[in-house]
Amino acid sequence: xxxxxxxxxxxxxxxxxxxxxxxxxxxxxxxxxxxxxxxxxxxxxxxxxxxxxxxxxxxxxxxxxxxxxxxxxxxxxxxxxxxxxxxxxxxxxxxxxxxxxxxxxxxxxxxxxxxxxxxxxxxxxxxxxxxxxxxxxxxxxxxxxxxxxxxxxxxxxxxxxxxxxxxxxxxxxxxxxxxxxxxxxxxxxxxxxxxxxxxxxxxxxxxxxxxxxxxxxxxxxxxxxxxxxxxxxxxxxxxxxxxxxxxxxxxxxxxxxxxxxxxxxxxxxxxxxxxxxxxxxxxxxx
Numbered sequence: 001x002x003x004x005x006x007x008x009x010x011x012x013x014x015x016x017x018x019x020x021x022x023x024x025x026x027x028x029x030x031x032x033x034x035x036x037x038x039x040x041x042x043x044x045x046x047x048x049x050x051x052x053x054x055x056x057x058x059x060x061x062x063x064x065x066x067x068x069x070x071x072x073x074x075x076x077x078x079x080x081x082x083x084x085x086x087x088x089x090x091x092x093x094x095x096x097x098x099x100x101x102x103x104x105x106x107x108x109x110x111x112x113x114x115x116x117x118x119x120x121x122x123x124x125x126x127x128x129x130x131x132x133x134x135x136x137x138x139x140x141x142x143x144x145x146x147x148x149x150x151x152x153x154x155x156x157x158x159x160x161x162x163x164x165x166x167x168x169x170x171x172x173x174x175x176x177x178x179x180x181x182x183x184x185x186x187x188x189x190x191x192x193x194x195x196x197x198x199x200x201x202x203x204x205x206x207x208x209x210x211x212x213x214x215x216x217x218x219x220x221x222x223x224x225x226x227x228x229x230x231x232x233x234x235x236x237x238x239x240x241x242x243x244x245x246x247x248x249x250x251x252x253x254x255x256x257x258x259x260x261x262x263x264x265x266x267x268x269x270x271x272x273x274x275x276x277x278x279x280x281x282x283x284x285x286x
Contacts, residue, residue: 137161141170146188158182161189171195178202178227183210193217202227219263226252235261239284244268253277 137143137159141150146166150159155173166188175194180203183189190212199221207216208228216229219239225247226238233256243264250273253259259277263284272285 161186165189167191167193169193170197173197175199178206180205180209182206187211189213191215191217194221196220198222200224204228214258223247228252229256231255232258234258237261237263238267239263240266242268245270245272248273251275253280 137148137150140153140155140159141148143149143162146162146164148161148165148168148170150168150170150173152172153170155170155175158170158175158178161168161183163185165186167190171193172195175197176199178194178199178201183192183206187210189210191214192207193215195217196219199218200223202223204227206227207213208230210230211232213230213232214234215237216233216235217237218241219237221238221241223238223241223243226243226249228249229236229252236259244267248269252273253262254275254277256277256279258279260279260281262276262280262282264272265284265286269285276283
C-alpha cells in the first residue's frame with residue numbers, strides 16, 4: 001500500500017472515533033437528566049407530609065431566610081415612634097413649681113369634722129308601735145298613689161292618712177280601737193281592711209260619716225258590737241269576732257240599700273235583726 005493511502009486511512013479512523021465519542025456522550029448526558037428526574041419523583045412520593053415534622057435542624061433547608069429583610073421591608077408604612085426624654089427631678093423639693101398657684105386650680109383641703117355625722121334612722125316595722133298616733137302614715141307605711149299599705153307594721157293606732165287616700169290596708173297589726181277622728185275628712189276612702197288586729201271597740205261615727213266607703217273588712221278581731229255603717233256600703237266582713245245578737249242595733253241593715261255581701265259567721269249570734277235589704281246577694285252566718 002502506498003504511503004499516501006495509509007495516511008488517509010488514519011485520518012478517516014480519527015474522524016470516525018471522534019464522531020463515535022460525541023454520539024456516545026450525548027445519550028449519557030440525557031440518561032443522567034432522566035435519572036435525576038426519576039430520583040426527585042421518588043423522593044417526593046416517599047415524603048410523608050402528614051407526619052412531617054419541621055424542626056430547627058432542617059428549618060434552614062426549607063426556608064431561605066437570606067433575603068428576609070428585602071421581602072418584609074415596609075418602608076414608610078410602619079408608624080414612627082418619637083422618643084423623648086424627661087428632665088431629671090430636682091433634689092430640692094423647694095425648686096418644684098407650685099401647681100396650685102401656677103395653674104390657678106383650687107387646692108384640696110381635708111375636711112375638719114369634729115365628730116362623725118350619723119344618718120337619721122328610718123322607722124322600721126318594729127318601731128312603728130312606739131310612734132305617736134299623729135305621725136303621717138307614709139313614714140310608717142307604703143303609699144302608692146291613693147293606696148296606703150300598713151300590713152304587719154306593728155301598729156297600735158291607725159296612722160294619720162293622706163286626704164286623698166282611697167284604699168287602706170292595715171292588716172296583721174296590734175290596733176285595739178278605731179276612733180271617729182281616724183278617718184275624719186277622708187271623703188274618697190272606699191275600702192278599709194283591718195283584718196287580724198285586736199280591735200275590741202269602734203266609735204259610733206268611726207265609719208258612718210264616710211261618704212264613699214264601699215268595703216269594710218274586719219275579720220279576726222275582738223269586736224263585741226257592730227258600729228253604724230254608711231248607706232254606701234256594699235260589702236261587710238266581720239267574721240271571727242265576738243259579736244252577740246245584742247251587739248247589733250235594731251234594723252241595723254234596713255237602710256243599707258247597696259249592701260250585697262254580709263259575712264257574720266263565727267260570732268256569737270242567735271239571730272240578726274230584720275229587715276234585710278233587697279240588694280243582698282250573699283249572707284254568711286255560720
